[in-house]
Amino acid sequence: EKGGYPHFMLKEIFEQPRSIMDSMRGRLVAENTQLTMSSIREYENRFKNAQRIIIVACGTSWHAGLVAEYMIEELARIPVEVEYASEFRYRNPIITEGDIVIAISQSGETADTLAALELAKSKGALIFGVCNVVGSSIARATDAGAYTHAGPEIGVASTKAFTAQVTVLTLIAMMLAEKRGTIEKSALHQLMMEMEQVPAKVEKALQLDKEIQAIAEIFKDSSNFIYLGRGLNFPVALEGALKLKEISYIHAEGYPAAEMKHGPIALIDENMPVVVIATKDNSYEKVVSNIQEVRARKGRVIAIVTEGDTVIPEMAEFVIEVPETHEVLVPLLSVIPLQLLSYHIAVMRGCNVDQPRNLAKSVTVE
Numbered sequence: 001e002k003g004g005y006p007h008f009m010l011k012e013i014f015e016q017p018r019s020i021m022d023s024m025r026g027r028l029v030a031e032n033t034q035l036t037m038s039s040i041r042e043y044e045n046r047f048k049n050a051q052r053i054i055i056v057a058c059g060t061s062w063h064a065g066l067v068a069e070y071m072i073e074e075l076a077r078i079p080v081e082v083e084y085a086s087e088f089r090y091r092n093p094i095i096t097e098g099d100i101v102i103a104i105s106q107s108g109e110t111a112d113t114l115a116a117l118e119l120a121k122s123k124g125a126l127i128f129g130v131c132n133v134v135g136s137s138i139a140r141a142t143d144a145g146a147y148t149h150a151g152p153e154i155g156v157a158s159t160k161a162f163t164a165q166v167t168v169l170t171l172i173a174m175m176l177a178e179k180r181g182t183i184e185k186s187a188l189h190q191l192m193m194e195m196e197q198v199p200a201k202v203e204k205a206l207q208l209d210k211e212i213q214a215i216a217e218i219f220k221d222s223s224n225f226i227y228l229g230r231g232l233n234f235p236v237a238l239e240g241a242l243k244l245k246e247i248s249y250i251h252a253e254g255y256p257a258a259e260m261k262h263g264p265i266a267l268i269d270e271n272m273p274v275v276v277i278a279t280k281d282n283s284y285e286k287v288v289s290n291i292q293e294v295r296a297r298k299g300r301v302i303a304i305v306t307e308g309d310t311v312i313p314e315m316a317e318f319v320i321e322v323p324e325t326h327e328v329l330v331p332l333l334s335v336i337p338l339q340l341l342s343y344h345i346a347v348m349r350g351c352n353v354d355q356p357r358n359l360a361k362s363v364t365v366e
């Protein structure tokens with residue numbers, strides 16, 4: 001059942017080229033710049049005229065929501081807010097009929113997410129679901145939706161569900177951009193061509209496994225980790241930290257890299273591993289300065305960089321290269337080494353990676 005892998009989590013990490021592909025299948029044909037998602041077509045006018053999109057989710061799904069916020073605002077120019085479902089539902093939130101609420105949930109059973117969308121529904125918002133489990137409570141409670149096709153996720157720590165969510169949300173962002181005329185046709189075509197290449201690039205990133213295992217060996221006894229990223233890689237930093245916490249029980253924090261100097265920098269010394277996601281994008285130069293700040297305080301930098309980077313290897317202690325892609329697609333690649341790093345550290349520490357203590361696969365109580 002684990003397909004020859006020692007744990008479901010590792011199997012699921014390695015399934016990602018396939019699950020990303022399955023989540024795009026029938027929805028994206030780059031060759032003729034064609035995007036299809038019947039649920040979006042059905043509510044085309046609501047989406048076109050949306051005043052605002054509110055994303056509600058918990059945990060890893062909330063991180064996928066943060067990635068979507070950047071993508072939808074960048075490509076489709078619709079204001080997006082991302083809310084923890086548990087906070088949103090108890091805040092007497094302001095919701096109007098012009099709002100679209102996207103609920104993201106792998107299991108489709110998360111109590112807080114379900115309650116948040118029911119609340120938004122009662123105020124007249126259009127509710128759109130991005131769920132993995134077909135026929136789940138959240139999927140049934142929504143007005144429309146698009147399934148992720150990740151297949152069953154058994155490992156408690158979410159991996160392939162995250163990349164499938166980001167994939168579907170990317171397609172949604174592209175479709176909204178197309179319908180609202182906020183992207184040039186040639187730019188859209190270019191982005192779609194890159195999107196089609198993602199599964200093969202994820203496959204390539206997975207080949208870093210041995211290299212990452214060696215890094216895990218060096219840091220497995222650390223008691224703290226910091227993860228830093230900017231822009232689209234900020235949610236990836238949060239996700240990397242969450243993965244490490246939940247399966248290895250190492251304390252880890254994710255931060256937007258620039259926030260470091262507003263407090264967390266005080267934690268950095270020669271014992272602190274700092275994972276910096278420093279791929280080539282418009283915040284690259286800024287992230288390079290952040291690496292220098294960490295180095296100046298003797299922090300041990302593990303950098304995730306774009307293939308061929310010649311600058312960061314000069315300053316970081318460890319460098320992990322992921323393939324180059326379109327800027328908005330980077331999270332689908334940069335998250336892979338972080339999943340593998342957590343996995344290997346947890347295994348080396350003797351943790352039960354598929355069923356970490358105190359956690360359940362779906363959180364059906366608030």
Ligand code: F6R
Nearest residue numbers: 059060061105106107110157158
């Ligand atoms: C993290 C993890 C949890 C879930 C969260 C939401 O690895 O598994 O943080 O992401 O409980 O679950 P879903 O997506 O099922 O609503």
